[in-house]
Amino acid sequence: RKEVEQDPGPFNVPEGATVAFNCTYSNSASQSFFWYRQDCRKEPKLLMSVYSSGNEDGRFTAQLNRASQYISLLIRDSKLSDSATYLCVVIPGGSYIPTFGRGTSLIVHP
């Protein structure tokens, strides 16, 4: 089993839709979790950190489920500009090395 797994998609949704991605991780001692966004031919940029209590930033909500070892990202009212690849990043327990999922591709169409 890979350390961090994501459905590569693509998720193809219309503008205004709500879409959710999950990311599972294998190391139960993992402490830090992030969602990054990567546009085509660009570097990843931090979208949001994922806290144990969950967190929300505008249309984006991230949640952590430690029991089932996954994190989720919910995007409400999708915009065309949300089209990108969303990368799940986990810092495994006992390590400082970030582990990336392969990313989930989102395409928002008019």
Place this chain on the structure above:
Amino acid sequence: GAVVSQHPSRVICKSGTSVKIECRSLDFQATTMFWYRQFPKQSLMLMATSNEGSKATYEQGVEKDKFLINHASLTLSTLTVTSAHPEDSSFYICSASPVGDDEQFFGPGTRLTVL
């Protein structure tokens, strides 16, 4: 947020030449930097962890003699692709985080094309 720069942003070279890529943390010090490679439509692959003042730690399958890493100061790490070949053409990205922070800040990447 913290800023990481990379230079050059794009390089085209002939097969057999060596290419040096610089990664700098502009407003923070980083004892550790990471080097990644990303082929088209594929995920980021960690190549190595660059440690200031000591040898880099390479991931399995990454040749340390081909991808030379030097982390001479707390703000600069360099990756040298030696004797580059067309299969080394890729997008090379570095990242770093301030001490005590888990968030990774990425450089803008270097697109290497080997002819």
